[in-house]
Structure formats: structure tokens, C-alpha cells
Amino acid sequence: MAKITASRLAALALQREGVDTVFYILSAPIVDDCIDLGMQAILTRNETGAGMMAHAYARATGKPGVVLSSHGPGTANIVPSLANALADACPVIAFGASAAISQRHTDDFQEMDQIPMMRPVTKWAHQATHAHKMPELVSIAFRHALAPPHGPVYLDMPNDVVGMQAEEEEIVWPVNYRTEARAYGDPELIRRAVDLLANAERPLVVTGSGVLWSGASPELEAFVDATGIPFYTTPQGRGVVPEDHSRFFPGARSMAFKEADVVLVVGARANVLLSLLRPPRWSPDARFIIANLDPREIGHNAPAEIGIVGDAKAVFSQLTEEAGDRFDPTAETAWVQALRERDTARAEQTAALMDSSDKPVHPLRLCREVRDFIDRDAILVVDGHEILNFARQSIPSYVPGHRINAGTHGTMGVGVPFGIGAQAAKPDKQVVVLTGDGAFGWNGMEIDTALRNRFPILFVVCNNGSFTARRGDGPPSPQQHLGFQRYDLMMDAFGGHGEWVENAEDIRPALDRAAASGKTALVNVKVDPRAASSSQIGLGGH
Structure with missing residues (x-):
């Protein structure tokens, strides 16, 4: 029977996942097989940069980026980039070379215990030990990276495992190991959220990267168009709706945050970028509607009057349908006028410097x-x-x-x-x-x-x-x-x-x-x- 190496199996598993690009440096594992399978392989100057390139690739495409690092210090160099990806909830798949298992505890060249180093900066870290397990391990890596919230994962590849062979006919390729299903919000909570927004004097929509990962930009724009509620995004979530939209007032952000009485937060975390959703950045009387795929974000750092567990694309579709004709999206309410005036004043203030x-x-x-x-x-x-x-x-x-x-x-x-x-x-x-x-x-x-x-x-x-x-x-x-x-x-x-x-x-x-x-x-x-x-x-x- 034909033999196949662990390296080849890992590269084939990546190919099955649609991977077309990897970022790497000298002595990284599985590179040759990735190149042989037609993937774009970007040779970098250091592993930290390679990990960051994979991060940006994921941000730009919406699918996981892949980084391959060399042994010991080389793998240590991807820690900063993986830590950044974890904080950014960005899916990055990292493969790191490591000293041969058979030579462990001998002070082999660049021998380091790399798994403990990776655990604090990834969602999942594991060491490969058998060639026939590679397809399964890669499927697990993708499942963890893409489960909410997204994040980086790490697969350790010892030298003697990379070249290890298995019988090709005996390889079991995982199938149907991830779902594309979308989680819809509880209809009663959707109804209550729309009621709260409809009765608000100063409503606001704030979105984060969850809108990007779910492909919810059209649904977000449709909701804003249907309701006329002003919107803002986190820094990484910008562009989800074109920023020349009539309900985007960038120069009035501080005012909007401080004075909004009902705030719909979708696909965003209550972290430092949103000032924890707490005063003084936000009004102490603000009422928050939090919608997130990760239930741990509901009520995190600030109380959620309504907490909806659901996918951003699905939730915005539900909200728009429930909103119906209850809103006048063209109304120049006192709230919209105030934000527009502040935005105009800010633009005039900065014009001299620009x-x-x-x-x-x-x-x-x-x-x-x-x-x-x-x-x-x-x-x-x-x-x-x-x-x-x-x-x-x-x-x-x-x-x-x-x-x-x-x-x-x-x-x-x-x-x-x-x-x-x-x-x-x-x-x-x-x-x-x-x-x-x-x-x-x-x-x-x-x-x-x-x-x-x-x-x-x-x-x-x-x-x-x-x-x-x-x-x-x-x-x-x-x-x-x-x-x-x-x-x-x-x-x-x-x-x-x-x-x-x-x-x-x-x-x-x-x-x-x-x-x-x-x-x-x-x-x-x-x-x-x-x-x-x-x-x-x-x-x-x-």
C-alpha cells in the first residue's frame, strides 16, 4: 500500500479547507508540501511578522490565515502575533516546528516545551504525535478557530512526526465537522428590543467585528435604512456600512455615546475600545441591548437590559422584519439634528488643520x-x-x-x-x-x-x-x-x-x-x- 507523510496529510487537510496562502520562515514545517499543492507561500523576515500577515489575511478575506514557524525561538516569535489575534478574536492557524519527540530532554537543538507557551495566547494548542491523526487534528484546529469567538490555534509539529508515514488507504478524512448554521435570536427578545428602540428618544447602534465575520453588512445597512437610527462601529469594524451614509456622524461620537438612552450593541465586546460600556463615556442611565454569538458577552462589564444570543446577520434580519413600518427613517429628530450639528461643527473645527x-x-x-x-x-x-x-x-x-x-x-x-x-x-x-x-x-x-x-x-x-x-x-x-x-x-x-x-x-x-x-x-x-x-x-x- 502507498505511504503518505504527516506533512503531506497536513497540507492536504489545509487544501480541503480552501487554504490558498501560507506565511512562513525558513525551517517551518509542511512548507514544501503546501507549495507542491499550489498554495501561495510568502517567505517572511521573522515569525512575528508572518503571524501578523496571517492575521491581516484573515481580516481581509473572512477566513483563517495560516502561519508556519520554525523551532524553539522561531515558534516563540509568533507568540506576540497570536496574542494579538486572540485579543482581536481573529482566526489564525499556526503550525510550529519542534524538536523530535525521540530526542526530548536531551538538550536537542532548539528544544523547548512549546505547548505551555502557546496555551495563554490561543484557543487550542496541541502536539501531533501520529501521522494518521493529522486530518483529524487539522479539522479540530479549524473548528476551534472558527467557533465563537474566533481566535488563533496552534499545532505543534515535532521533527520526527513531520516525516512520519501512514498507510494512505487507511487515512480517515473528517467530513461535516463544522456547521454553517446561523443562530437566530429569541423572537420575544427581538420584539422587546424593537419596542425599546422605538420608544427611545436618543437610540444608537454600535457594531463590532462580529458583523464582519458573519457577513452582516447588508443586514446592518438595511436595519439602519429601515429605522434611521444613527450608528457607529469599533475601529476594526469600520466600513461595514459606507461612512458617507446619512446616519453616520463621526464627529459626534463622544456626544452620541454619552447621551444615548438606548444602545443596540451587536457583534461587539464591552472592552476598552467601548470603554466597558460604563460611565463617564456612557450615560449612567443608558439601557443596553446586547446581541452576540458568545453568551459570555451578555452583561459583561455592563448590565444588559435585553441580552440576545445570536448571529449578527440573523439578528439584524429579525430586527428589521420586526421593525416593519414603526420607524420613520427619514425623520430629522432632535437627536439626529443634534448629532448632525456636532458632526458639522467638528468638521469645521478640523478643516483648518486638514x-x-x-x-x-x-x-x-x-x-x-x-x-x-x-x-x-x-x-x-x-x-x-x-x-x-x-x-x-x-x-x-x-x-x-x-x-x-x-x-x-x-x-x-x-x-x-x-x-x-x-x-x-x-x-x-x-x-x-x-x-x-x-x-x-x-x-x-x-x-x-x-x-x-x-x-x-x-x-x-x-x-x-x-x-x-x-x-x-x-x-x-x-x-x-x-x-x-x-x-x-x-x-x-x-x-x-x-x-x-x-x-x-x-x-x-x-x-x-x-x-x-x-x-x-x-x-x-x-x-x-x-x-x-x-x-x-x-x-x-x-
């Missing part, structure tokens, strides 16, 4: 130039502190899954690898990475990965010469100071396109030249080191 020709450039002027340059369906990755907050205030999104940032942990250094993962996922889309100079330093060498794969990603560095903006008129703090480094010169060495910009009027021409080059490009813009964003952690600033 149009400023000051030197050094104000970050909001840079954001305006990026906003006007990118395609409507571009994938925008934002990384950093000041620039992350400025971009939230000034650059809208219009397409689900096309706005990616660090997420709940605020992990710095995601920008470059996230951009690569997004471009690998959607090669036909424009990908722009807007990053601070401090954040760029963590994984900047992955620029080489983008160039080797001929990804036409545009990296825009908001260079204020430090970690966060300087405070006061004195010299920069030793904890902050980086200097205005010429990151653009890296592109000359690697064969990409680089631009250095100091004047506001030169930004757009530099962006145009970068795009026209057809290469991986970096535009390095020197900005005002004392321009500090005013936003709070998460969604603040308005």
Missing part, C-alpha cells in the same frame, strides 16, 4: 492627502499612536474588511506585515499602510518581503521623530526621541520607490509618483513633532 500648509506638516493635512488619494475600495492599514487617532478622525472607510489596525491590544508594528497580508489576500485591491515612524521600526524589514513578492503596497510614514508627540516646548524625552530618520532611503537599497517630503503641497505629487512606479513604495513625510491627537483610548476624540 488644509494647513504649515511646515512641519500637520498630521491631519497628511491624512487629508491620503484620504483624497486612495481608492474608495482601498484597504487602509493604520499603525501607530498619534497617526492612528488622527486617521480615525479624518479618513472614512466604505468597504467591509478594508480598514485594519492593531485592534484591542494596540500592538505596535502591525502596519507593514498587515499590509502584506492584506495584499496577499486581495492582489487586485489598492493597499495603503499609514504608519507612525515609531511603529514602522518594529517590522520595517518586512518591506523586503513586499518587494520580493512584487506587492505594489504604498507605505506612508508619518514621521514625527519620536514615539508619540512631544509634550510642551522643551526637548524630546529620552523615552520618545527617534530623530527624523530617512526610512525612504531603504527603498533605494531594496529596489523599491522612496520619497522624502517636508512640504504639505508636495505630499500628493509624491503619492502619485509612488503609485505610478508600480513598485513597493514608501513616502516618508516629516510632520510636526508636537501635533498630539486629542482622542482617548479606542474611539474617543469626538
Whole structure:
């Protein structure tokens, strides 16, 4: 009978799951078999970056990303990226090479006990020990990664197991091991939720990544159109409804959160990005309707007047049907008028900075130039502190899954690898990475990965010469100071396109030249080191 290796079985199992791309580094397991089966294999410069690329790939496609790491220290390097994926509830499948089982406790090369290291940062961590079990283990990995809430999983691949053989005819391939069924909300709770919203004076809808993972953007937009209730999203959930919608008021976010009397929260967690749904960010009298696939989120950190366990797509369909003609979606209520006026006032307040020709450039002027340059369906990755907050205030999104940032942990250094993962996922889309100079330093060498794969990603560095903006008129703090480094010169060495910009009027021409080059490009813009964003952690600033 024919023999087949554990490595081949693992790769075949991935192929059966529809995996077409893996991110890896030298000495990672199953790579050769993945390549042999026709998968796109992206060789990276470090494992942390590879894990982040898999994360962004999942965000952009809605299906799990796959990362393959080398032994010991190599696998340890994916811990930060898996921790970030866990916090972000993002499905990532990680395979890590490890020392041979037969050589354990001999101080073999890069021998580490990797499973305990992975348990705190994954939903499931397991070590393969038999070749014939590989299809089953991969099915379990996907089942855990995609069960609510989504998250990363880890499968340890010892050297002597990777090459272990099994009889091909005796392999049992799992079938029907995951369901695509959607959980609908309790009809009575749906009715009560609509009643509460219909009788509210200042209703609000807030959504999170659950809307993305369930593909609920059309249903969310239909609900907003049917009710006229203003809506907001978490940072990672932006674009689920085009942000030029008449009921989206980005400049009135703080006011909306603080004054809403009934809040429908769907597919979002009551974590720091939503200020735990607690005062002073929210009104102490606010009544919350929480809808989530994970029942543990009902009442987490804040009491839920109505708690609905259900899938976002299903729940919004139910809510819209129940709403019927009870709402006038075109009504300019006092609540809508107040939010619109605040939004308009905020836009007028920031217009001077967005149009400023000051030197050094104000970050909001840079954001305006990026906003006007990118395609409507571009994938925008934002990384950093000041620039992350400025971009939230000034650059809208219009397409689900096309706005990616660090997420709940605020992990710095995601920008470059996230951009690569997004471009690998959607090669036909424009990908722009807007990053601070401090954040760029963590994984900047992955620029080489983008160039080797001929990804036409545009990296825009908001260079204020430090970690966060300087405070006061004195010299920069030793904890902050980086200097205005010429990151653009890296592109000359690697064969990409680089631009250095100091004047506001030169930004757009530099962006145009970068795009026209057809290469991986970096535009390095020197900005005002004392321009500090005013936003709070998460969604603040308005």
C-alpha cells in the first residue's frame, strides 16, 4: 500500500479547507508540501511578522490565515502575533516546528516545551504525535478557530512526526465537522428590543467585528435604512456600512455615546475600545441591548437590559422584519439634528488643520492627502499612536474588511506585515499602510518581503521623530526621541520607490509618483513633532 507523510496529510487537510496562502520562515514545517499543492507561500523576515500577515489575511478575506514557524525561538516569535489575534478574536492557524519527540530532554537543538507557551495566547494548542491523526487534528484546529469567538490555534509539529508515514488507504478524512448554521435570536427578545428602540428618544447602534465575520453588512445597512437610527462601529469594524451614509456622524461620537438612552450593541465586546460600556463615556442611565454569538458577552462589564444570543446577520434580519413600518427613517429628530450639528461643527473645527500648509506638516493635512488619494475600495492599514487617532478622525472607510489596525491590544508594528497580508489576500485591491515612524521600526524589514513578492503596497510614514508627540516646548524625552530618520532611503537599497517630503503641497505629487512606479513604495513625510491627537483610548476624540 502507498505511504503518505504527516506533512503531506497536513497540507492536504489545509487544501480541503480552501487554504490558498501560507506565511512562513525558513525551517517551518509542511512548507514544501503546501507549495507542491499550489498554495501561495510568502517567505517572511521573522515569525512575528508572518503571524501578523496571517492575521491581516484573515481580516481581509473572512477566513483563517495560516502561519508556519520554525523551532524553539522561531515558534516563540509568533507568540506576540497570536496574542494579538486572540485579543482581536481573529482566526489564525499556526503550525510550529519542534524538536523530535525521540530526542526530548536531551538538550536537542532548539528544544523547548512549546505547548505551555502557546496555551495563554490561543484557543487550542496541541502536539501531533501520529501521522494518521493529522486530518483529524487539522479539522479540530479549524473548528476551534472558527467557533465563537474566533481566535488563533496552534499545532505543534515535532521533527520526527513531520516525516512520519501512514498507510494512505487507511487515512480517515473528517467530513461535516463544522456547521454553517446561523443562530437566530429569541423572537420575544427581538420584539422587546424593537419596542425599546422605538420608544427611545436618543437610540444608537454600535457594531463590532462580529458583523464582519458573519457577513452582516447588508443586514446592518438595511436595519439602519429601515429605522434611521444613527450608528457607529469599533475601529476594526469600520466600513461595514459606507461612512458617507446619512446616519453616520463621526464627529459626534463622544456626544452620541454619552447621551444615548438606548444602545443596540451587536457583534461587539464591552472592552476598552467601548470603554466597558460604563460611565463617564456612557450615560449612567443608558439601557443596553446586547446581541452576540458568545453568551459570555451578555452583561459583561455592563448590565444588559435585553441580552440576545445570536448571529449578527440573523439578528439584524429579525430586527428589521420586526421593525416593519414603526420607524420613520427619514425623520430629522432632535437627536439626529443634534448629532448632525456636532458632526458639522467638528468638521469645521478640523478643516483648518486638514488644509494647513504649515511646515512641519500637520498630521491631519497628511491624512487629508491620503484620504483624497486612495481608492474608495482601498484597504487602509493604520499603525501607530498619534497617526492612528488622527486617521480615525479624518479618513472614512466604505468597504467591509478594508480598514485594519492593531485592534484591542494596540500592538505596535502591525502596519507593514498587515499590509502584506492584506495584499496577499486581495492582489487586485489598492493597499495603503499609514504608519507612525515609531511603529514602522518594529517590522520595517518586512518591506523586503513586499518587494520580493512584487506587492505594489504604498507605505506612508508619518514621521514625527519620536514615539508619540512631544509634550510642551522643551526637548524630546529620552523615552520618545527617534530623530527624523530617512526610512525612504531603504527603498533605494531594496529596489523599491522612496520619497522624502517636508512640504504639505508636495505630499500628493509624491503619492502619485509612488503609485505610478508600480513598485513597493514608501513616502516618508516629516510632520510636526508636537501635533498630539486629542482622542482617548479606542474611539474617543469626538
